[in-house]
Amino acid sequence: MSGLSADAQVAIEAIEAGPQGPSVGAFFDLDGTLVAGYTAATFYGDRLKGREVSPAEFLRTVVTAVDGELGGDPTRIAHVAFSAMRGESEEAFADLGERLFRSKIAGTIRRESRALVLAHQRARHTVAVASAATKYQIAPVARDLGVEHLICTRLVVEDGQFTGATHGPMLWGRHKASGVRAFAREHGVDLAESYAYGNGYEDVAFLSSVGHPTALNPHRDLRAAAARLGWPVLDLSDPVGGSLVAAGRTAAALAAMNSGVVSGLAYGLLRRDAREGRNLAVKLATSLPMALAGVTMDVQNRERLWTHRPAIFVANHQSSLDIPVLGALLERDFTIVAKKEARWDPRAIVGSVVIDPAYIDRSDSASARATLAGVVERIRAGTSLMIFPEGTRSATPVLGPFRKGAFHLAAQAGVPVVPVVLRNTGELMRRSSLVLNPGVVDVCVLEPETDWNEDDMSERIAALHTKFEETLAKWPVQ
Amino acid sequence: MNAREDFERWGSAAALAAAPELTPMETLLWRAERHPVQSSTTTVIIDLDRAPDWKRLVAAAEWGTGLVRRLRQRVVEPVVPTAAPTWADDPTFDLGYHLRRERVSSREEMLAQAAQIALRPFDRSRPLWEGVLFEGVGEGAAYVLKIHHALADPLGTVQLLSMLQSGKRSHTARKPVADDDVAAPADADPVDLAVSGLRTGLATLPEVALATARTLGHAATRPQAVVASTLHYAASVRRLLTQAAPPSPELTPRTGRMWSFLTLDAPLEPLRTVARQGGGTLDDAAVALVLGGLRRYHARRGSTLPEIPVGVRVSLDRADDLGNRFKGALISGPLAIEDPVDRVAAVRGEVLSLHTERALEVLDAAAPALNRLPSFVGASALRTAAVPDAFVLTLPGPPRRRYMAGAEVQGMYVLGPLPGAALTVCLVTVGDTACIGVNVDASAVADMADLAACLAEGVDEMVSAAPSSSDQSPVGPM
Structure with a gap:
């Protein structure tokens, strides 16, 4: 539901x-x-x-x-x-x-x-x-x-x-x-x-x-x-209570996200363990605001989030809410790849401090390749990666085509791909909407896929895309 | 087969109109009647393929009036209006007074004569009907029946006639007759009626007083709710009385004293198809048809009125059922819509919108109180209702071929009264034909021939708006 x-x-x-x-x-x-x-x-x-x-x-x-x-x-x-x-x-x-x-x-x-x-x-x-x-x-x-x-x-x-x-x-x-x-x-x-x-x-x-x-x-x-x-x-x-309350909840959620980050990082500094501090910050920065905004999650196959780490987590993207949702799901030891321009986006800055994303300069393919090589190293060292293979938030709930980048990384790093389907984040916080509505986010983790290589990559991506579409069209009943 | 159907139908005819008293609404109409301007007379014209045998027709009328006792009863008024008028057998009933035959040379002449008959007031001390057989209408004949609303409303009249007609041309020998046991009260005395009414009134007075006190007490404890609901009711009354379009200047001045009868035919199936296309019923299509004719008439006279007030009948039950609780109400009939299908949809919207009006039954609610007052009060109450340019009514007639004393019924047209309207239009379904009867206030219409032509074009326009049967996929008995 x-x-x-x-x-x-x-x-x-x-x-x-x-x-x-x-x-x-x-x-x-x-x-x-x-x-x-x-x-x-x-x-x-x-x-x-x-x-x-x-x-x-x-x-x-x-x-x-x-x-x-x-x-x-x-x-x-x-x-x-x-x-x-x-x-x-x-x-x-x-x-x-x-x-x-x-x-x-x-x-x-x-x-x-x-x-x-x-x-x-x-x-x-x-x-x-x-x-x-x-x-x-x-x-x-x-x-x-x-x-x-x-x-x-x-x-x-x-x-x-x-x-x-x-x-x-x-x-x-x-x-x-x-x-x-x-x-x-x-x-x-x-x-x-x-x-x-x-x-x-x-x-x-x-x-x-x-x-x-x-x-x-x-x-x-x-x-x-x-x-x-x-x-x-x-x-x-x-x-609930009209605009004031909904807006108030959203504001409180944003404040909580920031304070969560600050307290998490402060903890890391005190304990002189940046990694643990980052993990705590993620936890606080995602679960606090979601609780305040009245958003909970209904996750199917939650164990698959843990059985194959490090891994590349791929998810569909409809809403700004997707990032905190995935953050709350993955909990620890993960990062994202973002385009370079996003580094200075004030909305993303908090997140960027927390999870130390790998920024890619799309205009410079040499530097992009170098960055990705660094990402592969980080994955092998135990940090999972979260990627939206559609590249951008889709304007409608229709699933966009998948880009290949995530799967190349999986092949190079030799790690599995864990597909995560998010159903209704777009309903709770629509693309370009400023208000987060309370509700339950439906999440379904599909069977992790291992052994990626360049030979049959296109076919496997197409098959995975179909699986996403099927899951979205007919939500599995638990 | 036909014979059995006939017997069943005749059996129900005998049970028709059995209540001994007039209902409050019938009482109001009866006491407030000011013929012909505020008339309750309905006229039915039945086209017959040949002149029926006169003796057989008289015998049939003798049998029919014996079967349906009301046709031999009269209304007895109490001397003072303490009680409702009552039906009582007329001891002086003489079929010869009610049924006669005349000769004409054309159908036009018959129509003109029928209008004259309708304009003459009833003798209110006798049974409230009059039948005339016109011979010499082309090859055939016409039977004209004039009937008072207190005896039967237009729907009841059509039902009554459909019931009394036969399913076969030949004579039925042993037809059912009325049970003498259920014979209505013998002649009633006006003074007795008034006294017993007063006695009942006095006996129930304590109850009425108690109920009133209870209502007042209720109002005193919840004044806001009572005020709000009263205001809403008043607003609804005001909307029903004032918000329809203003009357058309092309349909004035109305005197209500010069009636002119027109008849039109249309195949029923195309009308039903157009109704369906516009999401409406046959009633909506009938209104749209009349508006189409009036649109042409106004256009030819250089008028560009966007809408005119039209009186329609609204079922108080579910809109698509043929319930039996109906209320007259006013809509703004669109005069500017050229496309017949769109016009049906617009009419449908107007008619259904009436269902939000809680004051639809206002006259019913007021009738019992008005009936206690002198009759001119009731008459003026009826007049305060806003007056439409046209009344449009649809009535279900016999579904199959019927006969009257050996002559086949070829058409059945209902010509209603003109209570302030310029036109009253009744569409009766007879087999696969829509028989449309139009009563026009001749003083309100500058060019009667043109109006007749425009209405006929309105019929053609509706019929040709339906895709012809050859366009439709052939579905037939294989």
């Missing part, structure tokens, strides 16, 4: 069992569906704090909002807001969107919604965010989720400034539904096979456009309608 509720798990299994490919659409509402709460409220709160709102505008907004609640036209509030933005710079507003995303909204993304998005991406569905919000609210969230398409309200911009008008209607209620239908026509999406997720009472028309609607954490009137219409209802847990 990966920490998902049973209902979410069932929904994901249904997606996996259903038709695959881009002709199937998956449409996600933003506010209340992908994220808990309203992004517009975050934006408005920021305007209020910045005293950009005159008392008259504030009063007008409140009156319109209350009227919308009491059966008036609920889209009028948005138009009040849009017209108040007349003359503002689009660029500045887009920057504000990025800033608010980092400080507030990123932490409100529901983990299980993310897992649903991911399940649709795995099935190669055409995934889109369909929302009445503007792209300044949606785009950072969509980018974080790796969603390419936005179906949203578009504001008119002239000379880099908002005019206060919108292109066409606000995509709310029936207009969101017709926006989704038009998108489907343009992109060859079969709506009868498609999925939609929404939470508001106004989302009925949107949801009814597809063959597989789901009322996700629905508003009570939508809940009643879903019961009458026989639509599935999915209640997902909200991020």
Whole structure:
């Protein structure tokens, strides 16, 4: 299990069992569906704090909002807001969107919604965010989720400034539904096979456009309608305490990583044993932050991590979380190979002090070869090596091709390769995401492979790649 | 085979409409009736392939009214509205008053005559139906039945007629007759009714008072919840009454005093196919068909209205079941969508969105209270409901060929009343055909011939939007 509720798990299994490919659409509402709460409220709160709102505008907004609640036209509030933005710079507003995303909204993304998005991406569905919000609210969230398409309200911009008008209607209620239908026509999406997720009472028309609607954490009137219409209802847990706590946990985890490193190294200095100090630092720097962020591991075949040392550990790479996870798995006596540029990356600097990586200058093959010769020596001396053979974090959960470097090293040093498959680190901390979500990381250690040589290397790498893919597609049951 | 089906059907016809009292809603309609502007009269036109033998038709009516007792009963009102009106046998029932025949020279003339018959008010002291056989309609004939809503709503009327018709052309000798034991109450006395109603009212008064006190006590302990739920309910009422589109200026001024009947035919299978393509039901396709016709009419008159208010029937049970609890409600019918399939999808979204409205049953909830008040109060309550430009209703008719006194039924058209609308459209499924009856307020339509042509084009457009049967993979009996 990966920490998902049973209902979410069932929904994901249904997606996996259903038709695959881009002709199937998956449409996600933003506010209340992908994220808990309203992004517009975050934006408005920021305007209020910045005293950009005159008392008259504030009063007008409140009156319109209350009227919308009491059966008036609920889209009028948005138009009040849009017209108040007349003359503002689009660029500045887009920057504000990025800033608010980092400080507030990123932490409100529901983990299980993310897992649903991911399940649709795995099935190669055409995934889109369909929302009445503007792209300044949606785009950072969509980018974080790796969603390419936005179906949203578009504001008119002239000379880099908002005019206060919108292109066409606000995509709310029936207009969101017709926006989704038009998108489907343009992109060859079969709506009868498609999925939609929404939470508001106004989302009925949107949801009814597809063959597989789901009322996700629905508003009570939508809940009643879903019961009458026989639509599935999915209640997902909200991020614990919202953005503040998630961000706080991440910050605490980072602090713990640093203090873990410092105390470990200090211990090493005191005991005059750099190697033991390094090992302790790794242990503290990986297990402390993971515990604080609420991340635990579920490891299959853990004994294989110890039976063949020294070895070259190869793993798939989806997330910044992979490094602390592998650090916690390998515990001691290992290092990594990193590109030279990474040496000065402030995020990696802590790790680089700890595990003393071998830096390779990719632009200079002679020096690279020399470095690698040094690495081979270190391996033979008992230090294991951890390598991501995909070279870089993959943007989607799809496994990238394996480079040969790791396997050449295994042949030269005469050590085995231990394959480690990480399933859902990308769900807990997505590529380019700044927030680490609590959860359980699924790890599976495959059978170690020995006796590498140059002759059949390509075939063996291809076979290993297939094993990774198979393990990811069908996770072994313990 | 046919004979056995006939007997089963006739048996259930006898059990039809057995409740002795009018329901609160029927009572409201009955007391608030202001014919023809606020009328409860439904007219059914049945096209027959030949003129049936008059004596046989009279005999059949004699048998049918004996089987379904309600056709020989009248509504008895208490002298003061302390009780619901009651059905009682009419001791002066005379079939000759209710059934007659006339001669016309064309179908148009028959339609015009039928509209005149429908416009004349009922004698409310007699059984609430009237049948006229028109001979001279081309080669065939037409049977026109006018029936009051208190006796049967349009759905009940179609069911009743389908039940009474025969599955074969020849005469059935020993047809079932009503059990004398279940014969309804003999004539009721208005004063007795009022007194017994008052007595029941007084007897239950302590209970009612107690229940009221309990409700008030409940409200006093949880004021916030009560206020919130009241506000939500009020908001829902307001949305239902105000949020549909404003009425079309092309369909005014309406008097409700000049009815004009049109009939249209469409093959049922293509309509069902288009409905499926748009993710909707036949009801949605019927609304989309009418909107397609009205779209053309508006375009020809240079109007570019995006939407018009349309009255539809919403099932209060699961949306796809043919439940028997229905409520009328208003949607904004899209007038700007050219593609019939997309129009069906849009209509579907609008109709399903009504399921989020908790006030859908507001008139039902209010009916018992309104019925205690003078009838003009109820009449104005009914009038406060927002008025659509068109009502659209779908009714299931007989699935197979039927006969009336030896003449084959070729079409069955339901012409509903015009309570404030410019058009009332009823689609009845008869075998493999959709029989569409349109009642038009002649004072509201500038060019009646053009409207008829546009509606006919609306039918063609829907039918040709379905892929023709030769395009589909051949599936047939091998």
